[in-house]
Amino acid sequence: MIEQLLFWVFAILTCGAAVAVVATQNVVRMAFWLIVSLGSVSALFFLLHADFLGAAQLLIYVGGTVVLLVFGVMLTASGSSVRIKTSPAEAFVGAGVGLLLLSVLLFSVTSVEWDDLESRLPTRNLSPAAIDSQREASSDADVAAAGSSVAGPAREAQAALAARTQAGRTVRQLGLGFLGLRPDQDLNRPEGEGLSSGYLLPFEIVSIHLLVVLVGAAYLARAKRRVVAGASADL
Amino acid sequence: MNGPLAALTIQQFLADQLASYGSPDRAEFIGLIAFVLAGLVHATLLISLFAVLPMVYIWMERKVAGRIQDRLGPTRVGGKFGWLQTLADGIKLIQKEDLIPASADAMIFRMSPYLATIASFAAFMVLPIADGWVGVASECGAFLILALMSLEVFGIILAGYSSGSKWALFGAMREAAQMVSYEIPMAICALIPLVIAGSLNLQVIGQMQSGGAWNWFVFHDPFAFIAFFCYFVVATASVKRAPFDLAEAESELVAGFHTEYSGFRWSIFFLAEYASMFAVSGIAVLLFLGGWETGLGFPEAMLSGIRGVGQDVPIEGFVLGNYIANIFAAKVFILKASLLVFVQIWVRWTLPRLRIDQVMTTCLKYLVPISCCLFLGAVFWPLLLASSGLERPILFGRALVPPAVASAVGGVQSRVAIGSQVGSAVATADREGTR
Amino acid sequence: MGGVGLEAYLIVGAILFVCGVVCMATKRNAIGVLMGVELVLNGANINFVAFSRFTPLGLDGQSFALFVVVLAAAEAAVALAIALNFYNNHTTIDVDRGNELHG
Numbered sequence: 180m181i182e183q184l185l186f187w188v189f190a191i192l193t194c195g196a197a198v199a200v201v202a203t204q205n206v207v208r209m210a211f212w213l214i215v216s217l218g219s220v221s222a223l224f225f226l227l228h229a230d231f232l233g234a235a236q237l238l239i240y241v242g243g244t245v246v247l248l249v250f251g252v253m254l255t256a257s258g259s260s261v262r263i264k265t266s267p268a269e270a271f272v273g274a275g276v277g278l279l280l281l282s283v284l285l286f287s288v289t290s291v292e293w294d295d296l297e298s299r300l301p302t303r304n305l306s307p308a309a310i311d312s313q314r315e316a317s318s319d320a321d322v323a324a325a326g327s328s329v330a331g332p333a334r335e336a337q338a339a340l341a342a343r344t345q346a347g348r349t350v351r352q353l354g355l356g357f358l359g360l361r362p363d364q365d366l367n368r369p370e371g372e373g374l375s376s377g378y379l380l381p382f383e384i385v386s387i388h389l390l391v392v393l394v395g396a397a398y399l400a401r402a403k404r405r406v407v408a409g410a411s412a413d414l
Numbered sequence: 415m416n417g418p419l420a421a422l423t424i425q426q427f428l429a430d431q432l433a434s435y436g437s438p439d440r441a442e443f444i445g446l447i448a449f450v451l452a453g454l455v456h457a458t459l460l461i462s463l464f465a466v467l468p469m470v471y472i473w474m475e476r477k478v479a480g481r482i483q484d485r486l487g488p489t490r491v492g493g494k495f496g497w498l499q500t501l502a503d504g505i506k507l508i509q510k511e512d513l514i515p516a517s518a519d520a521m522i523f524r525m526s527p528y529l530a531t532i533a534s535f536a537a538f539m540v541l542p543i544a545d546g547w548v549g550v551a552s553e554c555g556a557f558l559i560l561a562l563m564s565l566e567v568f569g570i571i572l573a574g575y576s577s578g579s580k581w582a583l584f585g586a587m588r589e590a591a592q593m594v595s596y597e598i599p600m601a602i603c604a605l606i607p608l609v610i611a612g613s614l615n616l617q618v619i620g621q622m623q624s625g626g627a628w629n630w631f632v633f634h635d636p637f638a639f640i641a642f643f644c645y646f647v648v649a650t651a652s653v654k655r656a657p658f659d660l661a662e663a664e665s666e667l668v669a670g671f672h673t674e675y676s677g678f679r680w681s682i683f684f685l686a687e688y689a690s691m692f693a694v695s696g697i698a699v700l701l702f703l704g705g706w707e708t709g710l711g712f713p714e715a716m717l718s719g720i721r722g723v724g725q726d727v728p729i730e731g732f733v734l735g736n737y738i739a740n741i742f743a744a745k746v747f748i749l750k751a752s753l754l755v756f757v758q759i760w761v762r763w764t765l766p767r768l769r770i771d772q773v774m775t776t777c778l779k780y781l782v783p784i785s786c787c788l789f790l791g792a793v794f795w796p797l798l799l800a801s802s803g804l805e806r807p808i809l810f811g812r813a814l815v816p817p818a819v820a821s822a823v824g825g826v827q828s829r830v831a832i833g834s835q836v837g838s839a840v841a842t843a844d845r846e847g848t849r
Numbered sequence: 850m851g852g853v854g855l856e857a858y859l860i861v862g863a864i865l866f867v868c869g870v871v872c873m874a875t876k877r878n879a880i881g882v883l884m885g886v887e888l889v890l891n892g893a894n895i896n897f898v899a900f901s902r903f904t905p906l907g908l909d910g911q912s913f914a915l916f917v918v919v920l921a922a923a924e925a926a927v928a929l930a931i932a933l934n935f936y937n938n939h940t941t942i943d944v945d946r947g948n949e950l951h952g
Binding site: 270 | 876898
């Protein structure tokens, strides 16, 4: 119930702010709405029990990328370019195409039976949500089996505490995944099937990629106006 | 009802109390009420901490500044020492007119103080005050709190930009460049104790430093010792305190990003600033200085003796001795963090302000390489100890780079890419501005 | 569970994606276009994380989303450097003015 409430709050914030990004013509306000939208997305990640990803979204996306965009706005905004108007016809066509695309996407999302996904996918693992609900159900069953009114709440509280402290604990698994180990998939696997692959190589590639981007972006953004000889040599 | 959004005990307590009043078929509704009430209790506690600490610090700032300048500081409001000076200031500020300049972007101008305050307050959610006393017990709390602190910059950039004044704009640009750049060495220095602990959970990190001051991470190895001072310098800069307070350099920029603000909105900028001073000091205390432990043998032994006492209180999950010990621990924690805040105030009134290019040079040319070297050294230290046979027999140095921290390193890396670019771009812009 | 299902998250992701596409298509400000890209990537990320929660794919979705976040940061850094260069050469960041190479 609370999860639903929070989901609706943050989903409406996400979508509303995204629409505001599209609808606003002023770049600075667009940046503001983008902050609201991306921050709410990170709240949705927390609701999806992806704690580390939500924090990374806040640190890298909201705190890093959007700051960079705001910087771009500040460095390039010179009065007239704060508002570069989209003509009404373009906006109308854009909105029309967007609504068409949205209806296609919504049609395809709603026409799939997501509920029996577990049975149709060939993996033998359960989804985290299903594992959580099983855990809750088993704790309910324990309580029902115990039958005593005194032990009930305590046991339930313990089970809830266990489920709650387990929820969203993905840091270690993600870290191991980046080091090439997949305990979340390999632990239930029978012997002799081999191990599933982690993400060590992509992680290294991303690291190198970031280094290249670091050098490249600093090179591209450097001051190129050769004003007076020697004036900019010290930076 | 999943997610670590509220601590369990108050909620459970309220749910049990309410259950006796309502019929059992409305259990879900009662659970919701208990959840909301528990959330409100927690939020009220955190907000009172968030509001009272800055009041004390502002009073302390005025008093310390007075003493350093050979004056008395406030002496009238609320007794001989002027205890209530901040409250009087606050009442005066709230009465002031809420001005919005004609050239300002009114919506963003109104919203940005709240953005800064929300970000600063959100950091309090994940900061454990005592063992188990934390708003959100996240497993990646250390990462999360750095992320939340990094959001404060938005309030300041947007405030400066929307003011429609060039002083405010320059202040905001400087502030943004400074905060984004200084977060890199801050994160790298914060990674050192995280590597030592092998966890991103602030509570676990606090618990690992229990048992005496020699277990504090600041004394763990020479690199961690230097890293603490490095972190403290960087933290001072990242909450824009002197000598790094270029954003509000009144000698050149009038008042920097808050030039156009007045009254309530101006005062909550300051609330946010002093609250983040506490937050960064609290992180320093948790990561390096033993968290809520006194570091002395005798009081800690007494407290751990108390912790088990009084389990017969008829409330689920509530242990009286634990509660008393935690009150003491919270006081120790706040006192330690306040000491660091005092050092920040002391530094502010003692050292002159740097120039903006000196600030950026200090960060990008000195602090980033220093912190990287410290990080490498701290990672290789256990290897060195192990190879020389001097390995400490306790739980430190369990893993070289624990996986939890490895993924955090990846996150920090991408921030480095962003920060360096921003730094170079702003250095260019600022040179053009001054030309 | 009684919670929110996969479909709701997918719908949020779809709305975000469409907003981003429209933003990319209609904005003439280069930085507005970049913001559209960020929205599209976030829509994709919501889908990734929702699938990792509600399907047996496990943590793969979260790993992918993390890569997306990191690469988006790199992309924004490079794209912004290009935008700044464009601004230095044209004194505007209207993308419609970057038409010197057309035949």
